[in-house]
Amino acid sequence: MRRVILPSCLLPLVLLCLAAAPAFRTGALEPPSPAMDFTLQSDTGKPVHLHDWKGNVVLLYFGYTSCPDVCPTTLADLAEVKKQLGPAGQRVRVALVTVDPERDTTERLHVYVQAFDPTFIGLTGTKATLAAVWKAYGVYVQSHRVPGSKLGYLVDHSATTFAIDPEGRLRLAIPYQTPVTDIRHDLQLLLPR
Numbered sequence: 001m002r003r004v005i006l007p008s009c010l011l012p013l014v015l016l017c018l019a020a021a022p023a024f025r026t027g028a029l030e031p032p033s034p035a036m037d038f039t040l041q042s043d044t045g046k047p048v049h050l051h052d053w054k055g056n057v058v059l060l061y062f063g064y065t066s067c068p069d070v071c072p073t074t075l076a077d078l079a080e081v082k083k084q085l086g087p088a089g090q091r092v093r094v095a096l097v098t099v100d101p102e103r104d105t106t107e108r109l110h111v112y113v114q115a116f117d118p119t120f121i122g123l124t125g126t127k128a129t130l131a132a133v134w135k136a137y138g139v140y141v142q143s144h145r146v147p148g149s150k151l152g153y154l155v156d157h158s159a160t161t162f163a164i165d166p167e168g169r170l171r172l173a174i175p176y177q178t179p180v181t182d183i184r185h186d187l188q189l190l191l192p193r
Helices: 011-020 070-091 106-114 127-136 180-190
Strands: 028-034 039-042 047-049 057-063 092-098 121-124 141-145 153-157 161-164 169-174
Touching: 039 127, 057 070, 070 092, 070 180, 092 106, 092 127, 106 121, 161 180, 169 180
Parallel strands: 057 092, 092 121
Antiparallel strands: 028 169, 039 047, 039 121, 057 161, 141 153, 161 169
8 A cells, every 4th residue: 555645835725725625515626617608488488597697606406397296395395494584595596497398388387396496487388398408407307197197297307406506517416304404504604606
């Protein structure tokens, strides 16, 4: 086994770098990589480009308005995080990217996201455009029929929220049911001071 010996003048620098590294509580993505840019249609009918939100922390969640449990729970948690951040929460953009473009019209998305927070944005597009975004973010999407249900089908999907830092880098993959306090802690590390 070889031992690596650092010159004593480098030791304080190494310790400073280790101390300066943020201690994320959720799923840190290291090293950070550029978030894949996209253009989708907002719940108000206007095009949205991810790069337009540079300078803010962006939380991308992939879900749908007919989701019976995971999506409403996640959006309620994200609304609580924004509330707990106080004025700093104004620098956080939350976007629900639909995994059910057949049912999630802009109008339906608008009513849905507004019920959680008036600043939340619903995003949709053609199935091909959305599929490219799902793939870029590694999101699993699979619909299945539910016989006897008024919904007709449900959509199984990844339940991860992705956090993009103000420089446009993918920094966190926040698992479903992560405590609100941990999400708030990590966003405070990402928010510009």
